Amino acid sequence: MTLADxxxxxxxxIDLQNQVVANAYRRHEVLGAVNMLIERARNAGVPVVWVRHADEELKAGSEAWQIVAELAPAPGEAIVEKSYRDAFEGTDLESVLSSLRAGKLLVAGAQTDMCVRSTMHGALVRGYxxxxxxxxxxxxxxxFVFLGA
Structure with a gap:
């Protein structure tokens, strides 16, 4: 159920930045799919909201932190800066989405098992x-090596 109004x-x-996807699985194919999504969204008047991570290992302003060259935010598209895995935590993502009256989210990006998963969970618990x-x-x-019992 979509949020009221x-x-x-x-x-x-989410986090399609140089360092984040440098060694990503199927990098080229995924970036191609995201590029197609962005083009379709823009053509349909669907806003694109970018999320960019920074922390002690991924310094804001560095080349590693930049969004990959294959993708580019258009003028006026929101870029939400984050420092936690969940893009809602400690950011203005909720206010950006509220201003767009967005209750349905199409999500793409990296890392599936970390920031994407955490942001998806954050969206679902908030009613998106x-x-x-x-x-x-x-x-x-x-x-990581997991040792089984």
Whole structure:
């Protein structure tokens, strides 16, 4: 169920930054799919909201922090700066979406198992209809080794 008085849809593009997707699974295909989504959204008048992560390892303003060259925010598109995995936490994402009257979110980006998952959960618990676009998100292989019992 969409939030009251929020009939619109927004495309939320999460953390498609140089360092974040440098070694991403199917990087080229995913960025192509996201580029197509962005083009379709813009043509349909659906706002594109960009989310960009910064922390101690990913310094704001650095080349690693920049959105990848294959994608580019258009003038006037919101860029939400975040420092937590959930793009709603400690950011103005909710107010941006509220101003757009967006209650339905199409979500794309990286890392599937971290920031995308956390933001999807954040959207759902806040009452948004959130849809993860199946071919428009990616992650890296993890270096973690899980020991089973």
């Amino acid at each position: 929020r009939p619109n849809t927004a495309l939320v593009v 209809d959130a849809i993860l676009v199946s071919d428009a998100h990616t992650t890296d292989d993890s270096d």
